[in-house]
Amino acid sequence: MSQFNEVTQDLIQQIESIVGEDYCYVGERINSDFARDEMPIYGAHMPDVVCEPANTEEVSVVMRACYEANVPVTVRGAGTGLVSGSVAVEGGVMLCTMRMDKILEYDMNNLFVRVQPGVRLCDLAADALEHDLMYPPDPGEKTASVGGNVSTNAGGMRAVKYGTTRDYVLAMTVVLADGEILQIGRPVTKTSTGYSLLHLMIGSEGTLGVITELTLRLIPNPKENASFLLPFVDIHAAMASVPKIKLSGLDPQSIEFMERDIVDSSAAHTDNYIIPTEVQGQEAGAYILVTFDGNDIDEIFQRAETLAELADEAGAFDTLVLEGSEKRAVWELRGAFLTAIEAEEKLIDEMDVVVPVDSITEFLExxxxxxxxxxxxxxxFGHAGDGNLHIYCCSQTLDEEEFLIRNKKVMDASYAKCAELNGQVSGEHGIGAAKATYLAQSVGDTQMRLMAGIKAAFDPKGILNPGKVV
Incomplete structure (x- = not known):
């Protein structure tokens, strides 16, 4: 029996009065996309109500009404997640933040920006560039909401140099489960001021509170960048080069790896054959893609000369320079990997484990x-520089029931191996509902008990995003 109450007509009317009838959806007015995220293998769960508040105050009143009614609330941004984290597995109210999509303020003296959580990553990145600034976090899904990125501590391509989303969050406004509005953090770069509630909220996947405003750190935009493609005979040779690149002092912005089969699939799917499959008369089986940035293009190419020497020693067939349209085309091909897999395969499931860099090859094997x-x-494929791997179990022929049986065997064994290698269940996508069992197995009873205690302190009725993480 559920610990929650059902949504009543009275609660629906309360929510309508708060956000307006045009922004409160029930029954057939709820778009079916709200029942799932971008990984449909985990199933569909339709919420009873979807509402789109316009500001912190509306979120607060909605949460207070749901708390008093003991109705679960699932917070959702753009819905681009891959672990069922923004899916209403217990029904109830879905609170979508995408109407809260304003960039509120730039502080050019202190290098920060205030935004609402529904701002899309691609829009923030482009707007920051208009101010000659960079927002460094660069997850692969550019249409994701910034609030969702913070809720999962999204990583991305640039993490090897610039870190993850966590490193750029200075402050936030949060609405707690009972509707109380809380200001966490300050727009400063250092703090040693008690427990960091800010960092507890980052990566909490909507289970501790609803983020309604963010203050994010920016950096001056590097004026120049260039990418370099290193083709290798196979993934063993490719991955063996990565520690050497990291130890060389070249300070790469990103180090990505890709196997030949996914390159071929993405090229066929996009009709973009920019990445050569034969280099210097040899068939490439895997690639390393490196990007350098800075303010002096000559200095970047001095680093590239050292990279070429390292690559040659590691067995790379060549060091291919990518600039202008070639660079854009290669990164567009890289960005289409998941859509290419989705187009080719009938059924897929994914893990985004993170392992020590020198264990990547062993784990892939x-x-x-x-x-x-x-x-x-x-x-x-994945982020070779920080050990974050995106690995997909796929089938074109099996029915879903048989796929799930076989998939579970692979996932169980793989997460156990990840733990053996001192890795983590998720590098950037989060736990959601899909990976909660593997989290518990990975961290053990004591850590799960502590996390459950944190959850209870923030959300004593357990109404926020139930069934996720803990």
Whole structure:
């Protein structure tokens, strides 16, 4: 029996009076997209009500009404997640923040920006550039909301140099489960002031509070950047080069890896064949993609000369320079990897584990072997510089029931191997509902008990995003 109450007509009318009838949806007015995220294998769960508040005050009143009614609330941004984190698995009210999409203020003296959570990453990045500033976090899904990025501590391509979203959040406004409005953090870059509630909220996936405003750190925009493609005979040789690149003092902005099969799939899907499959008369089986940035293009190419020497010693066929339209085309191809997999495969599931960089090859080999045992195709790419791997279990022919049975065998073995290698269940996508079991297995009873205690302190009725993380 559910610990929550059902949504009543009285609660619906309360929510309508708060956000307006045009921004409160029930029944057939709820778009079916709200029942799932971008990984449909975890199932669809339709909320009873979807509302779109316009500001912190409206969120506060909605939360107070739901708290008093003991009705669950699931916070949702753009819905681009991959772990069922923004899906209403217990029904109830879905609170969508995408109407709160304003960039509120730039502080050019202190280098920060205030935004609402529904601002999309691509829009913030582009707007910051208009001010000659960079918002460094660069997750692959550019249409994701910034609030969602903060809720999952999204990482991305530039994490090897600039860190993850967590490193750029200075302050936030949060509405707690009972409707209380809380200001957390300050627009300063250092603090040693008690427990960091700010960092508890970052990565909490909507289970501790509703983020309604963010103050984000910016940096001066590097004036120049260039990318370099290193083709190798196979993934072993490619990954062996990564520690050497990291230890070289070259300060790369990103170091990505890609296997040949996903490059071929993405090229066919996008009709973009910019990445050569044969280099210096040799077939490439894997690639490392490196980007340098800075304010002096000559200095960048001095670093590139050192990179080329390291790559040659590591067995790369060449160091291909990517500038202008070639660079854009290669990164567009990289950005289409997931959509290419989705287009080719009928059923997919994903893990985004993070392991020590020198364990990447061992982990990839293990997962591929587990896939072969049960008859599932394994596709992989990811962030070689920080060990964050995106690995997909795929099938074009199985029915869903059989796929799930085989997939579970691969996932169980792979997450156990990840723990053995001192890795983590998620590098940037979060836990959601999909990976909660693996989180518990990975961190153990004591840590789960402590996390559950934190959850209870913030949300004593457990109404915020139930069924997720803890």
């Amino acid at each position: 293990f997962v591929h072997s587990e896939g072969e045992k049960v008859g599932l195709r394994i596709r992989s």
